[in-house]
Every structure is written in C-alpha cells, then in structure tokens.
Amino acid sequence: MLGLGSFGNSNVLDGNKLRVFVKQGDQTVSADLDPSWNLRKIKSIVAPKLDCKPAELKIIFAGKELKDEMVIQNCNLGQNSCLFAVRVQVSSKKSTVIESIEEDEDVEGSSKEVFGDPAEDSELAEVPVVGTQGSHYFVYCNSCESFQEGKLRVRCDKCLSGAFCVLRDPESWDDVTNPKQVPGSCENSDCVGSYAQFYFKCAGHITTGEDDTAPPLALIKRNPDSVPCLACGDSKDPVLIFECASQHVTCIDCFSQYVLVKLNERQFSQDPEIGYTLGCPALCKKSLIKDCHHFKLVGKYQYDRFQRFATEEYVLKNGGVLCPQPDCGMGILLVDVGCNKIACLHGCGYVFCRLCLEGWHVGDCRQESSSSQQQPGASSSHTYSITADRAAQAQYDDSRRAVRLTTKPCPSCRVPTERAAGCYHMTCTKCQFDWCWICQVKWNRECQGNHWFG
Incomplete structure (x- = not known):
C-alpha cells in the first residue's frame, strides 16, 4: 500500500512540463512529465525509483485507476498533483487491489474535477470537465478569505484514510453531502470501511493536509x-x-x-x-x-x-432573554419560565429583572422613559437632522452607558452604586439597604460564606 504526504512549492517548470509526485509508503518520488505522454510512460519512469517493475504498479488518482493507455493531459492532473501507486503481484488473475489518492496538492490554479468527466445527466456535471474554463465546484476558503474554485476529495468514512476505492461516482450533491451514499472498499488491512466520505479543498492555494478543508457552496x-x-x-x-x-x-x-x-x-x-x-x-x-x-x-x-x-x-x-448589560448581550435560555430574576452566569455576571431588564430589584418594576423610545406626539417620519438638543442627548446617552457598565443598581432604591474596593457586602448610602454585589439580593449568611471577600 502506498500513502500520500504533503509537499511544498516546487520549482517553476519550463514549457508545458507537469510535475507530479508518486508516493509509496514513506517513500516519495517526483517526475516531470510531458502532458502528451500516457500512463505507461509514467510507470516506466517511477518504477525504478520505487524498486519494482512497471507491470507491478497501478497508478491511482482519486479512487480511480489510471489505465496505461490514458494520456496525461486527459487525466485532470495539475501541477504538484500527488498520486497513489499500488504494487500488485503480476499474475494471470486480475488484481483487485486499488487504493485512492488521499490528497491532491494542486498548486498553480489546478481546479479540474476529481472523478474525471462526470455523466451528462448528473447534478454535479453542470459543465464538462475536459476543455472547460475550470471547476464547477466552489468553496469558501478561510485562508483565502473568499470563495474559490474547489477540489472534491474522498476518504474512508471510518478510518479517514485515502486508501479507499469508490464503486461508483457521486451523481448528485446528496451523494457528496450526506453520509453512506457511495459504497466502496477501504484497502487498509485493519479497517472494514465500506462507504466513502467526501470533502472539499480550495484550489486557490497549496493545501497542507487533510485538515485543510473548505465548506462547499452548492448554490454557486x-x-x-x-x-x-x-x-x-x-x-x-x-x-x-x-x-x-x-x-x-x-x-x-x-x-x-x-x-x-x-x-x-x-x-x-x-x-x-x-x-x-x-x-x-x-x-x-x-x-x-x-x-x-x-x-x-x-x-x-x-x-x-x-x-x-x-x-x-x-x-x-425559544422564550429566552438577552443580557441588557452593554457590551454583553449574552443569550440566556430560561429553564424556569416563571422566574423573573435572571443571572448572566456565562457572560458578565449581571443580575437583572426579566420584566423590565433593569438590575434586580425588590418590589414592582417601575416605568422609565428611554431615549431610544419615541416621545408622545413625536413625528413618525424617518427623516433625521442634527440639532443641539439631540447632540446633547447623545452625550448624555454615552454617560448613561458608562454608568451602566461600571455600576450596579441598589436592589431596594435602584440608585447606581459603584464598588471601588473592599468586600462584596454593600450598604446603600441612600436607603441603607445591605445587599450582595454578586447576587444583588439582601445580604445573608450564604453570601457571607460563599463570596464575602471573593
């Protein structure tokens, strides 16, 4: 069995030469090919480097055996493509050992399809592959930070190895995106995988391994x-x-x-x-x-x-609330829908009333006018002009935001309170209410035991 490695940039080739890599286990050999050659010529070049005879090699590209009579320029290979080679015993019986490519490191904009020229009635075959302007697969590449032409790849759905041979080509996007659609056989001796897993890679840059994948954009x-x-x-x-x-x-x-x-x-x-x-x-x-x-x-x-x-x-x-604290906005799904005391435990820690979205308080909610609400009698027009009053209001809103970020309201009289230092036992200077800075409730023994000094 042969595996596939990762490769860096190759030197720029002269003329129409095509550089490919063929890997056998831990051994990798390269070959500079003429696109007019056939696969028999490739075998004659790489077989001596792999210490075997040309007749003992099978060249595999993306789950398909490349026959001896196939011409390289019709195989959809790009610069720095990596191939699997499988050594088989030469006998009168037809060998069934086939191994798929695990990775294709196309570099200079190669964006041709993996499975050759698909059937004309296939959903994936919107345009022919040979002799067209490029791939009809598109992905969003996080490395390129844009959508790019894509390359479709296949591996075993159990061991995630590229040593996998598909029994048929994918015929639709459902075959590619849904599991256990295309059958095949994994050639790893310790794996019994029987279904293909498809994934996409960006054709716009050098891919560095199996994890360098990109999500497909099926609508493009x-x-x-x-x-x-x-x-x-x-x-x-x-x-x-x-x-x-x-x-x-x-x-x-x-x-x-x-x-x-x-x-x-x-x-x-x-x-x-x-x-x-x-x-x-x-x-x-x-x-x-x-x-x-x-x-x-x-x-x-x-x-x-x-x-x-x-x-x-x-x-x-789903009946949840958003933390009203500026610069937080944490979403909170409520387990007890009848509870009005909400704590932003996984966000800023703010404790507030579900009904009025103000800091947690004792007693009924109070009605307060907000600068973001339309005043009675105000025009409903969307036109806007800058006035001295509105400029002053904007400055006031910034001040209110700063106060809300740095203070918590007293649970009793709701006066904004700032904790500069000391313990979490707060005493309101206005109403003399003793309360806990963490829980925003009346100070009690549980607060003293759990977080008196933090």
Missing part, C-alpha cells in the same frame, strides 16, 4: 448559458442559483448586497429546521438557503453579525 455554479442576473441584468460567471422552482439567478455581487441589506434590516427568516436564513429575492416558495456558509460571501465581519443575530433570534424565539 457556472453560467455556461449566460443567464442574466435577476437584479442587475448582467450575465456573469459564476452565479448563485436559488433552489426555487424558477431557479432564479443572481450574480455574486448582487447576492452580497442582498444579504447585507437584509442583515442590516434584520429581515432574515427564522425557519424551525434551517435556522436563520434568506430566500429568493423574488419571494419564491421553498427557496430558503439551507447552508449558511453562503453568507460568508459578505465578509468575516458581516458573517459574525449574521451569527450573532441568528443566536439572538433563536434565544428570543
């Missing part, structure tokens, strides 16, 4: 028919195609703007099965985006906002 596809964008009307490639019945098309730029506008307005849909997501801009039914990785197209900062908003919506939809 090639646009060979030059279908115009639903928003701008331009014909671009690639495009994003929604899963609605009309399969509406939008270019990547318009989709990013669409996501950003809906995110700023918090107009995403909260689907009970899919989660926080968007549908087709034409309001088509059954068009919600199932994979949230597509929203990474708006950039890391906006995607972090998307995740935060999604978490907040989930908490609120």
